[in-house]
Amino acid sequence: MSVIVCSFHGWMQVRLATNPDPTDELRGVSGYTFALPGEPDLDRVLRSRDPVAPRTHGPPIGVAVHRVTVDGHEVGGHPLLGARFDLVGDALFESVNEVIYTMGEEPLEPFEVQLSHGAFALRRRAFLDPTRPGATVYDVPRALLDAHASDVTLGDQIMIEATGAGDPVAFRARRLALLREDLATCTDPAQRAGLGRRISELEITAPTDHRTQSMLFIETRHYPLNGPTTITDPERWLGTLDTYADFPCDLILGSWDADALSAYAAGTLTLPTH
Amino acid sequence: MNADLLATVAPAPPIPPITTREELIDALGKAAEIEHALMCQYLFAAFSLDRTAPGLSPADQEHVRTFAQMTLLIARQEMEHLGIVCNLLIGVGASPNFDRPNLPLQANYYQVDLPLALLPFGERFLVLAEQLEAPCQDHAHEPLPYYPSVAAIYDRLRDGLVRLGAASPDLFLGADDPQLTNADFGVPPAQLWYDVALMPVTDLPSALAAIDLIRVQGEGATADDPHSHYERFVAMHRTWDALPAATRAQMVRPAPANPMTSARGDVNPRVTCTVLTDERAVGLANLENRCYELLLLLLSRLYGATDATAADRAMYQEYAFFPLMTMVVRPVSEILVELPAGDGRHCAVPTFEIDGPIRTYLDRTTFHVQLAERLAHLATGFAAIAAMPDVPARLHYVAKNVAYVRDRVLAYIAGTNTSAIL
Numbered sequence: 001m002s003v004i005v006c007s008f009h010g011w012m013q014v015r016l017a018t019n020p021d022p023t024d025e026l027r028g029v030s031g032y033t034f035a036l037p038g039e040p041d042l043d044r045v046l047r048s049r050d051p052v053a054p055r056t057h058g059p060p061i062g063v064a065v066h067r068v069t070v071d072g073h074e075v076g077g078h079p080l081l082g083a084r085f086d087l088v089g090d091a092l093f094e095s096v097n098e099v100i101y102t103m104g105e106e107p108l109e110p111f112e113v114q115l116s117h118g119a120f121a122l123r124r125r126a127f128l129d130p131t132r133p134g135a136t137v138y139d140v141p142r143a144l145l146d147a148h149a150s151d152v153t154l155g156d157q158i159m160i161e162a163t164g165a166g167d168p169v170a171f172r173a174r175r176l177a178l179l180r181e182d183l184a185t186c187t188d189p190a191q192r193a194g195l196g197r198r199i200s201e202l203e204i205t206a207p208t209d210h211r212t213q214s215m216l217f218i219e220t221r222h223y224p225l226n227g228p229t230t231i232t233d234p235e236r237w238l239g240t241l242d243t244y245a246d247f248p249c250d251l252i253l254g255s256w257d258a259d260a261l262s263a264y265a266a267g268t269l270t271l272p273t274h
Numbered sequence: 275m276n277a278d279l280l281a282t283v284a285p286a287p288p289i290p291p292i293t294t295r296e297e298l299i300d301a302l303g304k305a306a307e308i309e310h311a312l313m314c315q316y317l318f319a320a321f322s323l324d325r326t327a328p329g330l331s332p333a334d335q336e337h338v339r340t341f342a343q344m345t346l347l348i349a350r351q352e353m354e355h356l357g358i359v360c361n362l363l364i365g366v367g368a369s370p371n372f373d374r375p376n377l378p379l380q381a382n383y384y385q386v387d388l389p390l391a392l393l394p395f396g397e398r399f400l401v402l403a404e405q406l407e408a409p410c411q412d413h414a415h416e417p418l419p420y421y422p423s424v425a426a427i428y429d430r431l432r433d434g435l436v437r438l439g440a441a442s443p444d445l446f447l448g449a450d451d452p453q454l455t456n457a458d459f460g461v462p463p464a465q466l467w468y469d470v471a472l473m474p475v476t477d478l479p480s481a482l483a484a485i486d487l488i489r490v491q492g493e494g495a496t497a498d499d500p501h502s503h504y505e506r507f508v509a510m511h512r513t514w515d516a517l518p519a520a521t522r523a524q525m526v527r528p529a530p531a532n533p534m535t536s537a538r539g540d541v542n543p544r545v546t547c548t549v550l551t552d553e554r555a556v557g558l559a560n561l562e563n564r565c566y567e568l569l570l571l572l573l574s575r576l577y578g579a580t581d582a583t584a585a586d587r588a589m590y591q592e593y594a595f596f597p598l599m600t601m602v603v604r605p606v607s608e609i610l611v612e613l614p615a616g617d618g619r620h621c622a623v624p625t626f627e628i629d630g631p632i633r634t635y636l637d638r639t640t641f642h643v644q645l646a647e648r649l650a651h652l653a654t655g656f657a658a659i660a661a662m663p664d665v666p667a668r669l670h671y672v673a674k675n676v677a678y679v680r681d682r683v684l685a686y687i688a689g690t691n692t693s694a695i696l
Contacts, residue, residue: 019596020350020468022605024671027325029339030346037332098596099675138678142685193332197339208465 002071002273004238006115008085009161009266010063012253013051016044016093016261018210019103023096032201032211032258036194046091046108048265049084055198057178058260059162065115079237083117085269089125094137100145101137104219107148109137111223113249113269119234122271124247125227133227150219150253158218158254162264168215169207175259176202198259211258218254225249225269240274247271288417289385292434295445299368301434304384305427306359306371311390312406312424313352314377314626319403320345321607321624322394322529330524337517338525341395341510347469348503351491354470357454358484360577365475367447370577372570372632378532380542386427387420391545392626394529396522400511407504409493425493432485439478449476454576458591527611530620534627535559550625551616554662558613558669559625561655562606565676567628568648569598571641574634581638589686597679602652602672609666642687649680 017023018031026041028034035042039053051061063085068078087108095106112125128144129135137145156166163171176199183195204211224246231241248270255264292298323342330338360370375383378391388406393399408423421427438445455474461467473484494502500509514522530548532541535556537549550556572594575582582590606624613622635641656673659665 020600022600024605024668027339029325029342030350034339037335096597096675096678097601098592099601099678103596138674190332193336197336208462 001242002239004271004273005069006065006080006083006085006269006271007067007267008063008065008269009264010048010085011059011061011262012063012087012265013047013054013061013262014045014093015042015052017042019097033261034197036197038190038194044092046087046093048086055260056182057175058257059262061262063265079120079235080115080117083115083120086114086116088112088114088123101149104152104217105149107137107145108221109148111148113225115269119232120237121230121232122238123230124225126223126225126249127227130226148221148223150221153218153220154216155218156216158252158264158266159215161266162255168212169205171215172202172205172212172259202259214256214258217256218252221251223249223251238271238273242272242274245272286419288419289421289430290417291437292430293437295366295438295442298366298431298434298438299363301427301431302359302363302366302368303371305431306356306363307374308384308386308424308427309352309356309359310372310374311377311379313349313356315390315392316345316349316352316403317607318392318624318626319395319399320349321611322527324525324527327524330521334517334521334525337513341525344506344510345395348506350469351503354472355488355491357472358488361453361455361473361475362481362484364448364451364453364578365446365481369634370574372574374628376538376541376627378542378545378547380544382420385420386424387422389542391532393531395526397514400507400514403507404504404511407492407502407507409497409504425489428485428489432482435478435481435485439481446475446477446481451580452576452578452582452587458587527621528619529611529623530615533615533623533625535563535625538627548615548617548620550622552614552622554659554665555610555613555615555622557655557659558606558610559622561652561659562603562610562624563627563629564648565598565602565606565652566626567632568645568652569594569603570632571635572598574632575641578634579638581636583638585690586638589683593679593683597675601675605668605672609669609672612666642690646680646684646687649676649683653677653680
C-alpha cells in the first residue's frame with residue numbers, strides 16, 4: 001500500500017454578498033462586495049476555474065498540483081504535477097448569516113473535488129452524511145456540520161505565500177493606485193461606474209476594517225472524500241486506488257482579495273493505493 | 275402641528291434642564307424611542323428604492339446603490355444609538371426601552387419640531403432627514419420650547435449627565451447590570467463593527483463618551499464631517515437633485531407613505547395613511563412585524579436581564595442580530611415591495627407596526643417558552659404565504675431558514691432547564 005499526496009495551490013473566485021447583506025443578496029448593498037454594473041448577479045459559488053466576470057488586476061483563477069509525494073518522498077516529474085485541482089458542483093459557503101453556522105467557520109457544501117490532467121481525471125465528493133447522500137446542511141445533525149466546519153486563524157503566512165507580502169493595507173493601496181490610473185483613461189460608462197465603486201471601497205483603509213483584516217483570515221477545512229469515485233486513469237498513474245478508503249482533502253483559504261472577489265487556496269489531497 | 279401653531283395656542287415654556295434622575299430617565303426613554311423611530315424611517319426609505327430598476331445607466335445603478343447603502347448604514351447607526359441609550363438607561367438604574375409609538379407621529383410628539391413618518395426615498399424624505407440630523411446651531415444653548423433637531427436632545431442629556439454626575443456619586447446604580455457592548459461580539463472597545471460600536475456605560479466619563487459618539491455620528495465631529503448622518507443626507511440630496519426627474523422616478527418604487535396593515539387610532543390622524551389590502555401583503559407585513567417584535571424581545575432580554583445565563587445571552591445574540599435582522603426582516607421587506615399594496619396604485623411595503631408595548635420578560639423560563647412558540651408561528655406563517663400564488667420564490671428560503679432557527683432554539687431549550695415546561 002502506498003499513499004500519494006498531491007499538494008495544490010492557486011486562486012479561486014467567490015462572488016458572494018458579505019454581511020450585513022443577506023446571504024442571497026444578488027448585487028451587494030451593505031456589505032463590502034458587489035456585482036458591478038454589467039456583471040452578473042452574485043451567486044456565492046466558490047470557483048476554481050472559468051471565473052465569472054473576472055476583475056482587472058485580480059489574480060489568475062486556477063488551482064494546480066505543485067508537489068507530489070509517495071509515501072512521504074517527493075517525486076519530481078510525477079505525472080500529476082501540474083494537474084488541475086477543481087471544486088465541482090458549485091460549492092457554497094453555508095453559514096446563511098448564522099442561521100446554519102458561525103460565519104467564517106461554515107461548511108463548504110457540496111464539496112466535490114476533481115483532479116484532472118490530460119486524459120486523467122479523478123472525481124469524488126465529501127458527503128456530509130455518507131449514509132444519506134441527499135442530505136443538505138439543513139438536514140444533518142450538528143456534529144456532522146462541526147466535522148465539516150473550518151478552523152479560523154489570523155496570520156499573514158498565507159497572504160505572503162499568495163502575494164509575496166503580508167501587508168493588507170499596502171496591498172489595497174497598490175490596487176487603488178492601479179484602478180485610479182485605469183479610471184483616468186477609461187471612457188466606457190459601465191467600466192467607469194464599476195471602477196468608481198471599487199475605488200470607493202479601496203479608499204477605506206482602516207487596518208481593523210473587514211475589507212482589510214479579512215485578507216489575514218485563514219480558513220482550514222479537512223474533508224474526507226467519501227462518495228463514489230469516478231476515475232479515468234489510462235496510464236495507471238495512481239496504480240490501484242483504494243476507493244473503499246476515504247481520500248482526505250485539506251483545503252486552506254486565505255488572502256481574501258475582496259476587490260477581486262478571489263481567495264488563495266492551498267492544500268493537499270491524499271490518495272491511498274493498494 | 276408645529277411649534278408656531280403650538281405657540282398660538284399657549285406659549286410653551288422652554289424645555290427645562292435635567293436636574294433629577296427621574297428627568298434623566300424620562301429623557302433617555304424618549305431618546306430611545308426617537309432613535310428607534312428614526313431607524314424605522316430610514317429602513318423604510320431604503321426599502322422603497324428600486325436597486326434593480328431596468329433601464330438605469332451604469333452610473334445611476336451606482337447612485338441608487340449608494341442611496342440604499344448609505345441609508346441602511348445610517349439606519350444601523352440609529353440602531354446602535356438605540357442600544358447605547360439603553361446602556362445609558364441601564365447604567366443609571368432604569369430598564370432598557372425598546373418600545374415606541376407607531377408612525378406617523380405629529381410634530382412635537384417628543385418636543386422635536388419635526389414630524390416622524392415613514393416616507394419613501396425622495397425629496398420629502400431627504401428634507402426631513404436633514405432637518406432631524408442637523409447639527410446644533412449656536413442658539414441651541416438658549417432654552418427653547420422644542421428641540422430643533424435630534425442633536426439638541428443630546429445637548430440637554432449631556433448637560434444633565436454632567437450636572438447629576440457631579441452632584442450624585444451614586445448616579446450609575448446599574449453599572450454592573452448586563453449591557454450589550456462590543457465585548458459581547460469579541461470586538462475591541464472603540465472599533466466600529468459593521469459601522470457600529472456599542473459602548474458600556476458605567477460612570478460619568480463612559481456616559482459622556484456614549485453621548486458624544488451619538489452626536490459625532492449624527493451631526494459630525496466637525497461642521498463638514500463627511501461621515502456624519504447630516505452630511506451623508508446632504509450629499510445624497512445633492513446627488514438626487516442633480517438627477518433627471520425621469521431617472522429619480524425609476525429609482526423609487528411606488529411605495530405609499532405611512533402604510534399600515536389595518537386602520538389604527540394611535541397615529542397622527544392628520545396624515546394620510548395607506549392601509550394594505552392585498553391578502554399576501556397584509557399577511558406578510560404582519561408576520562414581519564411579529565418577527566421585528568420578537569427581535570425587540572430578544573434585545574430586551576440581552577439588555578438588563580439579570581437572570582439570563584451566559585449561554586442564554588449567547589443564544590439571544592446569535593439569533594437576534596444576524597438571522598432575524600439580516601435573513602428575515604430585510605429579505606421580507608424586499609419581498610414585500612414586489613407585492614401589490616392592493617389599492618391599484620402602490621406596491622406593498624414594510625409597516626413597522628408594534629401592537630402594544632414591548633414587554634421585558636423578567637423570567638428566562640417563560641421567555642424561552644414564548645420564544646419557541648413565536649418562532650413556530652413565524653415558521654408556519656412564512657411557509658403558508660410562500661405557498662400562495664405569485665409570491666416571490668425567495669420567501670421559501672426565508673421560511674426554510676426560520677424553520678431551521680426554530681429547531682435550533684428548540685434544541686437549545688431542550689438542553690437547558692427550561693425544557694420541562696414545554
